[in-house]
Amino acid sequence: MIRKAFVMSVHPNQEAEYERRHSPIWQELEQTLKAHGVSNYSIFLNEETLQLFGYAEIADEDQWNAIASTDICKKWWKHMADIMPSNPDNSPVSSPLKEVFHLA
Numbered sequence: 001m002i003r004k005a006f007v008m009s010v011h012p013n014q015e016a017e018y019e020r021r022h023s024p025i026w027q028e029l030e031q032t033l034k035a036h037g038v039s040n041y042s043i044f045l046n047e048e049t050l051q052l053f054g055y056a057e058i059a060d061e062d063q064w065n066a067i068a069s070t071d072i073c074k075k076w077w078k079h080m081a082d083i084m085p086s087n088p089d090n091s092p093v094s095s096p097l098k099e100v101f102h103l104a
Contacts, residue, residue, distance in 0.1 A: 001059065003099060004055070005096070005099065006094050007052065012050060017083050021079070036064065
């Protein structure tokens with residue numbers, strides 16, 4: 001199991017909408033994530049900075065990266081692009097975080 005952490009953000013005054021769109025996420029997207037080896041996936045919001053902290057446990061980096069090429073992921077990105085900073089392909093602007101400590 002590989003631990004992944006990353007940061008994104010949400011546009012001002014879109015926090016409630018971001019949460020609403022994840023409650024729950026689309027079933028097809030959930031199935032795709034699980035089929036690509038993702039488990040224990042959480043996203044946290046810092047309400048002061050609007051920064052989102054994502055954490056996921058994955059089985060394999062190649063499987064994780066392959067999610068981006070699925071139709072459901074691209075559809076999700078397009079659905080979310082209006083409420084968060086996004087790249088030209090609608091993927092969220094995201095920065096990976098380096099793990100510096102872990103307590104098992």
